[in-house]
Amino acid sequence: MKNCRGFTTIEALAVFSLFLMVSVTILPGLLHIKMEDYQLLIKRQVLSQLHDDLIEIAYGKQQENPESENYQDTTMGVKVTYTFVNETDLTKGCAKWQYAKQEDHEVCLYAYPAKQ
Template sequence: MKNNKAFTFIEALVAMSILMMLVVTIIPIHTLMKQERKVLRDRRLIVSKLHDELQHMVWSNEELQHVSITINQRHVNIEFQLENELIKGCATWENVKQKEETFCLFGKREERWIHDD
């Protein structure tokens, strides 16, 4: 009878160890994946806004400007500058991991010709 109790105890101990190993590995992985999803979501939204602002700069003859906006609770600085014949638009923000990210897009202003037909 004593051997049976010892076997049950060891079996419970092994089961608990397996459960703890799963918890210790799955929770950090889940947390990391959740954090990375937020980083990618923020990046996608910010790059989309940068693209929209760059399109506006390309199609208008306005002076290049700096824009500070908040996207998804992230403070984003968008700066435009002329590089050769291209407009360079860069967005800079601090991501969920407290790392500074910068993403740049380029656009070219086309000369528009008005034709009298």
């Protein structure tokens, strides 16, 4: 071949379009995975704090009136509301917060009161 300039241009254009297709396909997936990972990190932090508070209430002095322990906190930039109530013979602790997509999320844990 004496003149292959057109072939090189078409080859470069094909490689560039392939690169764009792969980038457009993979980048949104990676972004979604990072967002979900961050939301799971927040959920782990909230559950850990809720567990610690519930144990403190179940084995502490607030067994009869856990409602006095309700509070709001900010975990990793997210406003979380912790509530505690007595249900029959269990103490129920719940945490509520909003995800980045404006979805409300709530998780609850239960604890038996300490035996006196």
